[in-house]
Amino acid sequence: MAKSNPPFMSGVPELLLLRLLVNREMYGYELVRSIKEVTGEAISLGEGVIYPVLHSLERNGSLKARRKPVGGRTRVYYSLTKQGHGRLQDLQDDWRRIQGGIETALESPGHA
């Protein structure tokens, strides 16, 4: 019954999250703003995108979560596991492959 492969260009939110978490552990709300910032406002992903992705990354073992009370609120800090590093590498390779493909297409003769 039509077991669809993931859309050819999905996984960018995942990629960005994993990449940010290489440097240091961060929490969800922070990641939302951080993505906007590090992409120079080019990409803005809402909480409705980020939280579910974080949860799924945790479920599949790419991230581990740590609850940490700060003030009166609770933050959930995420950090990369070994698997997460592998996953990041894969996504990064995928991205470069398709990014390169598109670039080749756009640069071929016959300017726009």
Next chain:
Amino acid sequence: MAKSNPPFMSGVPELLLLRLLVNREMYGYELVRSIKEVTGEAISLGEGVIYPVLHSLERNGSLKARRKPVGGRTRVYYSLTKQGHGRLQDLQDDWRRIQGGIETALESPGHA
């Protein structure tokens, strides 16, 4: 209600199609193979993606279609309209913006 904006990274099939049609008119089946070729096999879009996009581009005035019998079959050749050139320019700008944003994110300190 929730009138969703288009997903932040869609429109790549559209972009590739328009870009290919800058050089010369082409027909659907040809475009399917051509996309695979010009992207160095990095991107492979099936007919189920291409045909609907072509139809919608025709409907909104970016492309014009010309039916041409070849042998016993009929090919539908598409070519860019003036609007299509504008649309291509926009999509190309969008793409470069987000592509650049992701690159910035991936290249920031703290290697993978």
Next chain:
DNA sequence: ACAATATACCTTGTGATTCGAGGTATCCAA
């Protein structure tokens, strides 16, 4: 003291997009 905004987490419904599989028909080669 009170209201508004910011922080911080979350889920749900919907909409847009892509995917895979199928359907039709013709042509050519084994």
Next chain:
DNA sequence: TTGGATACCTCGAATCACAAGGTATATTGT
């Protein structure tokens, strides 16, 4: 004559991203 390539098309389902909401606490402004 069977099968593969060409050439068009559509449909159902999976996937994803989006907006909007909901909860709760802290901070800032008035």
